[in-house]
Amino acid sequence: MAKKAKENANRVRAALLADGELPDPGSLPVGPGKKGKGAKRLASAGERLAGLQEALFAEGSGGGERSVLLVLQGMDTSGKGGTVGHVLGLVNPMGVQYTGFKKPTAAERRHDFLWRIRRRLPAPGHLGVFDRSHYEDILVPRVTGELAAADRRRRYTEINAFERELTEAGTTLVKVFLHISPEEQLRRLTARLDRPEKRWKFDPSDVEARRLWPAYQAAYADLLKRTSTAHAPWYVVPADRKWYRNWAVAELLTETFAELDPQFPEPGYDVAQQRAALQHVGASG
Numbered sequence: 001m002a003k004k005a006k007e008n009a010n011r012v013r014a015a016l017l018a019d020g021e022l023p024d025p026g027s028l029p030v031g032p033g034k035k036g037k038g039a040k041r042l043a044s045a046g047e048r049l050a051g052l053q054e055a056l057f058a059e060g061s062g063g064g065e066r067s068v069l070l071v072l073q074g075m076d077t078s079g080k081g082g083t084v085g086h087v088l089g090l091v092n093p094m095g096v097q098y099t100g101f102k103k104p105t106a107a108e109r110r111h112d113f114l115w116r117i118r119r120r121l122p123a124p125g126h127l128g129v130f131d132r133s134h135y136e137d138i139l140v141p142r143v144t145g146e147l148a149a150a151d152r153r154r155r156y157t158e159i160n161a162f163e164r165e166l167t168e169a170g171t172t173l174v175k176v177f178l179h180i181s182p183e184e185q186l187r188r189l190t191a192r193l194d195r196p197e198k199r200w201k202f203d204p205s206d207v208e209a210r211r212l213w214p215a216y217q218a219a220y221a222d223l224l225k226r227t228s229t230a231h232a233p234w235y236v237v238p239a240d241r242k243w244y245r246n247w248a249v250a251e252l253l254t255e256t257f258a259e260l261d262p263q264f265p266e267p268g269y270d271v272a273q274q275r276a277a278l279q280h281v282g283a284s285g
Contacts, residue, residue: 018234046090052257057095060125062265074178
């Protein structure tokens with residue numbers, strides 16, 4: 001009975017765990033099969049996630065050392081920003097630390113590639129969010145031919161050791177690859193050009209990235225294979241349907257927080273005594 005309950009509690013993580021073969025980007029491997037049901041389940045997951053996140057934040061405020069780090073990776077338009085808005089918008093922003101990593105600056109390039117990552121790790125009690133991450137420092141230079149195979153393997157080793165270090169220090173990683181199809185990406189990029197209020201999101205470099213689509217897919221497949229570990233597994237979320245993507249990421253986080261089972265700290269004062277004192281103090285003003 002206990003084993004079955006645990007399996008049910010982790011069913012979304014189990015279904016979306018990277019296993020070497022990428023699912024159809026438009027598939028619905030687990031959970032709701034229709035948009036309407038997805039919206040209802042997202043709202044339900046959001047309520048539960050908000051409560052669990054508040055407990056973790058309170059736990060951190062009381063001296064706890066645990067945190068959660070959500071890593072979002074995916075091709076342009078796969079929905080990293082949209083996921084942040086729809087899923088992280090469900091929780092208290094006070095307990096969220098968001099970082100959107102872009103091309104390394106000249107100052108950042110003078111350091112090891114993990115230097116800027118370490119500076120943005122979540123504080124105890126917080127939910128950290130990386131919109132792109134340390135994995136960009138393998139993906140992009142590999143595809144553009146700026147990273148030799150030996151250097152790539154070295155970075156894989158460094159990342160695996162780095163992520164083990166994080167988990168041993170109390171940070172739980174939730175690494176999500178938002179898997180989009182080239183056809184859906186074309187529709188989304190075209191929509192950005194068609195709508196004046198969306199053109200600011202379009203970058204001409206997106207066109208070049210589409211030309212390199214096969215190379216990026218090969219790079220992601222290799223990355224998932226080499227860096228999905230027992231302590232920091234990768235999850236693959238089909239991202240052609242935005243509503244499904246949002247629900248899936250919310251559920252991945254909810255299952256993760258539920259397993260952590262964060263606890264509100266006990267107060268450092270006598271509750272009954274303070275209640276009595278409060279009743280004897282008149283309000284001013």
